[in-house]
Amino acid sequence: MLKRFHFWAIPLSLGLFPACQSTSPQSNTAVNNATTAGAKEAPVAREVRVTEGSYRTYVTALASDDMEGRKPFSNGEKKTLAYLEREAKALGLEPGNGNSYLQEVPMVEITSAPAQTMTVKGKKSMTLKGLEDYVIWARRTEENVSIKESELVFAGFGIVAPEYNWNDYAGLNVKDKVVVVLVSDPGFYSSDTTFFKGRTMTYYGRWTYKLEEAARQGAKGCLIVHATEAAGYGFKVVQNNWNTSKFYLDSKGKNVYRCAMEGWITTPVAEKLFAAAGKNFQTELQRAAKPGFKGNALSLTMSTSLKAKVRYDKSYNFIAKITGSKRPEEAIVYSAHWDHLGIGKKNEQNDSIYNGAADNASGTAGLLAVAKAFQAQGQKPDRTMVFLSVTAEEQGLLGSQFYAENPTFPKEKTVANLNMDMLNPYGTTKDIVLIGIGQSELEEILAEEARKESRYISRDPNPEAGLYYRSDHFNFAKMGIPALFTGMGIDHVQLGKAEGKKLLDNFTANVYHKPNDEVNAAFKTDGAAADLQLLYQVGKRLAFSNQWPQWKSGSEFKSVRDQYMAK
Structure with missing residues (x-):
């Protein structure tokens, strides 16, 4: 798992923290706070x-x-x-x-062998190259996964966050379709530090969350648009997942839905896809980062396949x-x-x-x-x-x-x-x-x-x-x-x-x-x-x-x- 540790030391004053007033879960009364900041610790x-x-x-x-x-x-x-x-x-x-x-x-190891190409059809059609343009893998334990002319749907940042009054999937039907979503949070693209958490990533910005939410919405596949600054690492890191094995918790006997295909596409590929759909990618990104965003179908379909070895x-x-x-x-x-x-x-x-x-x-x-x-x-x-x-x-x-x-x-x-x-x-x-x-x-x-x-x-x-x-x-x-x-x-x-x-x-x-x-x-x-x-x-x-x-x-x-x- 990638962990980027480029740390600059910026002292934090204790005064930045509010006084700690913890309460017991068994009552609403204050408990003995002998161990809170500034209090004398009992011997x-x-x-x-x-x-x-x-x-x-x-x-x-x-x-x-x-x-x-x-x-x-x-x-x-x-x-x-x-x-x-x-x-x-x-x-x-x-x-x-x-x-x-x-x-x-209990775990399952799935080793994916994706097709070398992905075909996109619409008013303008194109063929994308595996590894160079996209990196995908299988999530299900089927030996053969086929995506045939599945509709592409843009779902913004792919976030459902009630506490932020945000739902990128509102009014959007993505069942058995392939969703295209953006990495990070809407706040990353805003100068307002109180919008989500500004440039500080929340859980909703993580790529793992976006794949989980796409599955909850019934999508057949999910493609995340990679951006180096927003993701925190370059596309070369993503490319390390090409033709490799991934481990998951074994869900046999459980009613757990997973997307058949998961993965990433580069920003240049996203720009081509949106242009083929008659849209400007950067304009759509800025639109997705503002309240009131509504997702939409791209009037494009995509086809590819994967073979999976399961252990x-x-x-x-x-x-x-x-x-x-x-x-x-x-x-x-x-x-x-x-x-x-x-x-x-x-x-x-x-x-x-x-x-x-x-x-x-x-x-x-x-x-x-x-x-x-x-x-x-x-x-x-x-x-x-x-x-x-x-x-x-x-x-x-x-x-x-x-x-x-x-x-x-x-x-x-x-x-x-x-x-x-x-x-x-x-x-x-x-x-x-x-x-x-x-x-x-x-x-x-x-x-x-x-x-x-x-x-x-x-x-x-x-x-x-x-x-x-x-x-x-x-x-x-x-x-x-x-x-x-x-x-x-x-x-x-x-x-x-x-x-x-x-x-x-x-x-x-x-x-x-x-x-x-x-x-x-x-x-x-x-x-x-x-x-x-x-x-x-x-x-x-x-x-x-x-x-x-x-x-x-x-x-x-x-x-x-x-x-x-x-x-």
Whole structure:
């Protein structure tokens, strides 16, 4: 899964945050806010720290060649899960799924072989070239998918968002048709920062949402118009999906409708399509970004085909826990994904193992290091601490989706989720990036803990990329559970901001999702340990309190939580 981490450090004053007044879901009265920002914390267990040595041991093992890149369905998965179980037992952690540390995740792998061309017919007809003009894949488990002269319908941004009084599908019949939609949100094209969330991407701007909504509307296919700035990455990234396999949760026995075909087209292709329909694409884009937009048929049909190879198999989430001493039914979930890309194309050094040290052996090692710190406290937390390492994040957040739909602790009893994905591999920084600012009251706690360590939190400099919706915490957020996600800072303690940014840019350009994302001489562990200390402290404050952090006004997840907590 693509995660763009180009962060600029912009200090956030604690004064930007409103006072935290969390309430219990069992009543409307204020609870003990001893752990809110500025309040004195009640004495609890002895002070411990997440040790760099423990983290280095764990991340070195998880990112070793012996783990074979930790791809689901592989021998690397078996080795990874065996290692996690062995280390959990050594730490004295309890199994988190009944008597087992494992949660079975049934999945299906669909390997698509699209036709090399797509034919479009209308007043002006054209033939599009696969890979160059479009990238498509099969979503259904049929071996042969045929799209024959299906009508093309423009549905704007493909969004149905009642809270914004927005419905691109209103009055539009797309059943068994192919919808063409735009990436990102209408707010991305507006100078009004209060329209949607301005250039900050909401969940509705994510391409995954658009495919889900097209299916809900009964469309046979969905083509998203790619735009580099709005998507946050170039079309070359999309092209990596050509003729590859995709994993999905196994929906056998469930009445789940999926589009037969999903994919992307380039902006130049969209311009040709709209011109063939007698329309100007840029004019239609601007029209779609304004209230009152109505979608319309393009008076064009398209035809293509795909062959699909289908394989059913099972992967596993790993779950360990420390049972709470006072309120064991209430849980705080630390999460990270254990999977990476396995063994693939060799690089210039003849290395074909995609070790995924930063992405995300670092987060899974962080789970163990934080769990070790909790065990070293000498006192059990009041609430249960869950350490969840999920599968198939790289395939579309599938393991965390399965857990969210099949939790070991119900959503009504899950206090918060603290997610770790791609920890700092290049040295200690003064800042830590807060992704998704303005979402929940967990931000106040993080800000105060950072201040205690003489650190500060920085804004996500690229909010239009929608990073808050691109890692495993998102599936908790969708269920209404307040979720915290942090990223790498750049204000390097020794080298400063400019050099720190160069280190991050180098990682993004030359290390991320490549075989050289491994533990080597350039891989530093002190920065990750410092960030883990902050996340440990946030979890500890929740663990020894009765605070229920809330979503903030304006968060798209607030109404979800409010609805079921009010019952």
